[in-house]
Amino acid sequence: MTAPVLAAPTAGPDDLHVWPASTARLPHGHLSVGGVSLAELADRYGTPLYLLDEDEVRTRCRTYRAAFPEGEVVYAAKAFLSRAMARWVEEEGLGLDVCSAGELELAHAAGFPPERMVLHGNAKSPRDIELALRLGVGRIVVDSPSEIARIAALTGPAGRQKIMVRVVPGVAAGGHEKIRTGTEDQKFGLSLTDGSAQHAIARVLGQPQLEMTGLHCHIGSQITDIKPYLVAVRRMGGLMARIKDSHGVTFAELDLGGGHGVAYRPGEPALDPTALARRLTAELTASCGAAGLPVPRLLIEPGRAIAAPAGVALYRVLAAKRTGPKLFVAVDGGMSDNPRPALYGARYAPRLIGRPATGVPVTATVVGRHCEAGDVLANDVPLPDDLRPGDLLAVPVAGAYQVSMASAYNLVARPPVVAVHRGTARLLIRRETQEDLRRRDVGA
């Protein structure tokens, strides 16, 4: 299905710099992304609606590959996955981080080569491991000692499965306490300080069916400062040196996970992959040089930084009212399609589209339609005071951890995802239907 391009843009994207690069202003308050009018997309596919700009995804993949020419860039599918997304990422030469049989199967169905996948997870099910081994997933990242024997047994004497071990480097970083994974008070990885990482590594090294290619760490998400990554590199370097001393083994790879932060609102910082690559490489070279270690090949696993800025969410206003001092603007989505504000206090910058903003700018709170006071999409944001039912709101930087974390709370169907690309639009994921939801209810 395609949607035509509207008229030529009238002005450049000035305050639109957290929007996809293809965003353009059209007459009468309209906007286009990927050459397609957002208002027209809303009419065609309904709202709430998520769109993804294919060129923005591909450009971001290319920027990462150019930043890490010697390394391997592995897209974290948990940020957003569809068959088209898997194909774009594959065509751009990235690997894929999957953390469930579901992600693995979908990517496999899309033709993503299993050998370029990395399987993660703090609680891998027997099926996750069996499927990964049967399909020939490139690397499995061990997060718990109990996985090791299972992976070795299922690999069988003839095979040799590549393994990494996830280590907690003791680094506090991340945009919110719930997305910090570099310290020992959270569930992921194995401790450096109590020796459980060293113990797991020794067990992996003792299994002839397993080939330990290197260490892994992932310190958190929405990180905008390079320094915590440099501390993590030094700690990983220290551990690699101790493993060399105790086991006489050096590793060919080091996976530093993802977590690279993006700007959700104009003026916010973002992590620059090129600067990150330069500093990481320098730090790794220095750490390894000092310890007499060969410099391992770097793997990194960006999810948000590839997908988030390529996505836009579209909502229609259902109600607008003043309650005390506050202007509440209620839209037809909410925490079921975007739980991030409720979970992490995430902030967004919605804007009115589809008509000129004639009203006086006021501070408004955009809320969803769910039966939950915490169902807020954007707190205290500037919007015109004359918003009315039927108006369209667009929220940029919506491509990661929204559709992939969506629920059907209140039996509100999950929204569709449409790809826009150089003047055309096509449906990637259809809207969930009430029939889909009813069909699961099989007890009378």
Ligand SMILES: Cc1ncc(COP(=O)(O)O)c(C=O)c1O
């Ligand atoms: C192991 C691992 N790698 C990569 C990522 C991707 O993180 P982000 O989307 O913040 O880049 C995650 C999620 O935080 C993760 O758990």
Ligand SMILES: N[C@@H](CCCC[NH3+])C(=O)O
């Ligand atoms: N889901 C989180 C990030 C966690 C990343 C997955 N390990 C977010 O939306 O910010």
